[in-house]
Amino acid sequence: MLQDGKIYVGTSRKPDDTINKGEYLDLKYANRHGLVTGATGTGKTVTLQILAEGFSNAGVPVFCADVKGDLSGIAAVGERKDFLEKRAQAIGLDPYDLQEFPVIFWDLFGEKGHRIRTTVSEMGPLLLSRLMDATDAQEGVINIAFKIADDGGLPILDMKDLRSMLTYMSENAAELSRVYGNISPQSVAAIQRDLLVLEQQGAEQFFGEPALKISDIMRTTNDGRGAISVLAADKLMMNPRLYATFLLWLLSELFEELPEVGDPDKPRLVFFFDEAHLLFDNAPRALIERVEQVVRLIRSKGVGVFFVTQNPLDVPETVLSQLGNRIQHALRAYTPREQKAVKVAAETFRPNPEFDCFEAITQLGVGEALVSTLESKGVPSMVERTLIRPPASRLGPIAEAERQKVMAVSPVAGQYDTDIDRESAYEILARRAEEAAKEEEERRRKEEEQDREIPENRRWTLPGFGGDDDDDDRDDRGRRKSSTRRRSGYQRQTVTEVVIKQVARTAASQIGRALVRGILGSLKKGF
Incomplete structure (x- = not known):
């Protein structure tokens, strides 16, 4: 629901359980990013859903990952259920309108949505190294591979292109090392083994063409609503490294392609990063710095990023400090680490003298959260204990037949479903190798023919005892022997x-x- 450029999140209540006031997320400050945290089963997914609905109705495109399949219901009209009606009545939501939203389903594997791909070149050496969990030496080799490809006009589009580049580097390591630095055969072999592992995990389907156009996740409908791109991530979660790397690549592409817009009245796109801890678990310092840089700078491109995770400690402090809008669901505080997480979460809010944040976080019910959003001049509002509004779309997943129907009328239907395999590094290097082999075979053939050749008009005589052409024969033989020595060093x-x-x-x-x-x-x- 919208009110004066703000998204209705829910209604706060006082410690005595009386209704206080509505809590809103100001669209003007939505590009200052946000954080949604809470233990499993406390309502994080529903909060993500109602925020996506609000942004869509405000004309803001949304991209989000559907980890458990629950978010697919946003494409269908909501169903009236007793507990939803009760929540609407409790927060004074009257009328409680139901609606469906414009959704584009995506899937890296092409099973539950349109295929979504990128090329190896667009991924870049840093993210590719992260995806492969490469060592410093291996990352150096990957950087060299990209440099050789750029210098030699060898597009690296898919996995077979990268494998071909590595084979070429291994076969010409001595020569290339003099120009680009040391190319260790051991590092090349290790990278090739890692590529086989990635292929078995489905990464080969992610790399290729047609590559995703950023404009296709920033669509709006004819009635002015923002399209909600839902990435099917249930299977993708089986390879969390690929999931995290893909989402970080998407953020990087948005940062590189979108122009500067400063602080617009509403975001150009809002990006929800569910299960955010997967991005930072065991991540090298260089990658965390990259995330921090993108999050800090992408705000000026008009893109808002919301991290959704169980524990605020999952997000590094340098990134956490960039997140201005906070929605905190219940956390448990049984272990020392959980108690630390609750303390960190409580200390990030602007205090409310009416209740203790630490206590409140452990006592919140399902669908209830502590909410603090940015107000005038970007100052955080005082934290409020809030009942989150019920969604207008369906709560829970849609049926497979319904999903296929949505995909059939999608604005990108047919654009990404067929693979394109144009000439790239694999084909170019294969052609060069074939041409080199033919030239070598032709050279050897000519040498063998020349070695076997015996002129019919030649009269063989003993040196010094022959006819008039004896000197010519000796000269000719001398030239042939000299030529043969230069050619091969030994002539049978x-x-x-x-x-x-x-x-x-x-x-x-x-x-x-x-x-x-x-x-x-x-x-x-x-x-």
Whole structure:
């Protein structure tokens, strides 16, 4: 529900359970980002759903991941249920209108939505290294692969392109290392093994063309509502590293492609990052810095980012400090770590003298939360204990037939469902290798033919005892031998050449002995 450019979140109540006032999220400050936290089963998904509904009705496109399949119900009209009607009555929501919302379903695997892909080049070496959990040495090799591809006009679009680049680098490591730095065969082999693991986890389907156009997740309908892009992530969650890397890539693409708009009256897009802890678990410092940079700077592009997770400690402090709008559902405080999480969550709110935040967080019921949003001049409002409003769309998943019907009338139907495999590094390197092999085969063939060739018009004679062309024969043979030595360093002799040379040596030896005897005989007669 909208009221003067604000999204209705719910109604706060006083400690004596009397109704206080409505709590709203100001669209003007929605690009200052937000955080929705709470233990499992406390209502985080419903809060995400009602925020997505509010942004859509305000004309703001939304992108969110559907981890459990529950968010798909946002594409269908809500159903009147007793507990929903009771909540609407308790918060004074009258009338309680139901509606459906414009939804585009996406799926990296193409099973529950339109295929969503990117190219390896667009992913970039940093995120690809994160996806592969690469070491520093392996990350260096991946960076070199991208540089060689850029210098050589070799587009890296899919997994087979990357494998081809690595094979090319391995075969030419000595030469390439002199130009680009050390290319360790061990690192190349390790990366190739990691690629096989990624392929088995489904990453091969993520890389390719047609790549996602950012404009397709920023659509609005003819009646002015923002389209809600829902990514089917139930299967994707089986590989959390791929899930986190994909969402971070999407944020990075938004940051790079969208122009600066400052602080607009409403966001150009709102991005919900469910199960946010997957992005930061065991993440290297360089990646966390990248997330912090994107979150800090993407605000000026008119994009709001909301992290949804169980525990506020899941989000690094440097990122947490960037999140101005807070909705905190119940947390348990049985273990020391849980108590620390509750304390951190309580301390992030602007205190309300009417109740203790620490106590309230542990006592909140299902569908109830502590809410603090940015008000005038971006100052956080005083935290209020709030009953979250019921959703206008269906609570829970839709049937498969309903999903297929929504996909059939989708504005992107048919655009991403067929793979495109244009010429890239794999084809170019394969063609170059084939051409090189043909040239080498042709060179060898010519050498073999030249070695076997015996001119018919040549008269073979002994050196110094032949006809007029004897000198020409010797010159020609000398040139051939010299050329052969330069060409291969060693030239195998024919049988004819061996016989002739042996006869020549024998004749020369006999003539030499005859001359010596003649000279000695003359000397004897003189004495």
